[in-house]
Amino acid sequence: MLENLTEMLKGVLEGCVLEMISRGETYGYEITRTLNALGFSDVVEGTVYTILVRLEKKKLVDMEKKPSDMGPPRKFFTLNDAGREELRKFWEKWAFLSSKMNELKERKE
Amino acid sequence: MLENLTEMLKGVLEGCVLEMISRGETYGYEITRTLNALGFSDVVEGTVYTILVRLEKKKLVDMEKKPSDMGPPRKFFTLNDAGREELRKFWEKWAFLSSKMNELKERKE
DNA sequence: ACCACTATATAGTTACACTTAGTAGGTGGT
DNA sequence: ACCACCTACTAAGTGTAACTATATAGTGGT
Numbered sequence: 001m002l003e004n005l006t007e008m009l010k011g012v013l014e015g016c017v018l019e020m021i022s023r024g025e026t027y028g029y030e031i032t033r034t035l036n037a038l039g040f041s042d043v044v045e046g047t048v049y050t051i052l053v054r055l056e057k058k059k060l061v062d063m064e065k066k067p068s069d070m071g072p073p074r075k076f077f078t079l080n081d082a083g084r085e086e087l088r089k090f091w092e093k094w095a096f097l098s099s100k101m102n103e104l105k106e107r108k109e
Numbered sequence: 110m111l112e113n114l115t116e117m118l119k120g121v122l123e124g125c126v127l128e129m130i131s132r133g134e135t136y137g138y139e140i141t142r143t144l145n146a147l148g149f150s151d152v153v154e155g156t157v158y159t160i161l162v163r164l165e166k167k168k169l170v171d172m173e174k175k176p177s178d179m180g181p182p183r184k185f186f187t188l189n190d191a192g193r194e195e196l197r198k199f200w201e202k203w204a205f206l207s208s209k210m211n212e213l214k215e216r217k218e
Numbered sequence: 219a220c221c222a223c224t225a226t227a228t229a230g231t232t233a234c235a236c237t238t239a240g241t242a243g244g245t246g247g248t
Numbered sequence: 249a250c251c252a253c254c255t256a257c258t259a260a261g262t263g264t265a266a267c268t269a270t271a272t273a274g275t276g277g278t
Contacts, residue, residue: 003198007120007233008206010265019213029225039209047266049226054265071224072274089112094210097117100148101203104128116265119234138256156235158257163234180255181243224275230268237262244255 005042013043015090017051018079021061022087027074028052052077060086114151122152124199126160127188130170131196136183137161161186169195 013035020031032048052075055061060083068074079087122144129140141157161184164170169192177183188196 002202002205005120005202005206006266008202010119010234011114011116012206012210013266016210016213023216027225038213039205042267044267045226046228046268046270050228050266053227068225068274070275072226072272074225091214093111093114093117094214096111096148097114097121098207098210101121101125101207104125104147105200105203107132115235115263119265122235136256151236153236154257155237155239155259159235159259162258177243177256179244181241181257183256220278222275222277225273227271229270232267233265235262235264238260239258240260241258242256245253246251247253248249248251 005040009040009043012094013040013047014051014054015087015094016040017048017055018060018083018087018090021055021077022079022084025076025078027076029074055083058082058086114149118149118152121203122149122156123160123163124196124203125149126157126164127169127192127196127199130164130186131188131193134185134187136185138183164192167191167195 016035017031020026020034026034028048029045031052032043032045035043035048052061055077056063060080061077062080064076064078065073066076125144126140129135129143135143137157138154140161141152141154144152144157161170164186165172169189170186171189173185173187174182175185
């Protein structure tokens with residue numbers, strides 16, 4: 001339906017994942033499905049897993065492996081303090097960009 | 110003041126440049142100054158020129174070189190039909206992303 | 219046995235903003 | 249004449265993050 005969003009998602013998708021984790025313990029496959037349902041229909045598992053690996057490396061999330069009765073074990077993620085701070089900064093940046101883009105779009109001369 | 114916006118600008122800055130050109134004939138140095146004044150204070154000439162080269166390669170803009178009384182000659186850019194179509198798509202994508210991000214942010218459960 | 223769904227991992231590619239450094243023209247001060 | 253500073257463009261190289269493609273594995277239904 002809509003053209004390729006890829007480039008516009010850079011720096012945004014990671015924030016979305018952080019936000020989703022902040023709503024409560026979740027795992028990669030579920031995050032992917034939620035993103036798809038939100039409207040980001042082209043986001044696939046591979047993309048989300050690389051983000052999760054990155055978040056773990058940056059120590060913004062905690063992880064706990066738990067069995068599932070629907071398939072292989074799941075890796076559940078929760079935000080830690082650093083993650084919450086990062087998320088706060090993310091929304092701050094988004095608000096800034098968003099307002100500037102609006103300013104540019106609506107600007108009359 | 111605000112942290113690094115770099116990643117979030119990917120796919121956005123090019124659209125901003127297109128928008129600015131659509132407002133009337135302009136050139137790299139001026140676009141950079143306008144972006145800085147808008148609030149994108151870290152955007153430098155080098156970044157804008159690479160975008161302009163790309164836009165020309167993609168044949169979204171027309172270029173005309175003109176002398177300046179303030180320094181070296183300027184390369185003035187104008188949008189062509191393909192550029193206007195690209196700009197329209199850009200704002201469509203931005204509107205989509207923007208609304209989805211808002212949905213995610215405001216979501217209660 | 220085969221397929222579909224659930225679930226994770228990862229090497230390689232691409233795109234784009236950024237860094238850094240260079241070239242050049244014009245003005246004003248010393 | 250020289251220098252500092254602003255104007256104006258170019259281009260090679262870097263870093264980051266989303267995407268592509270593929271592999272592995274558990275569970276349930278036919």
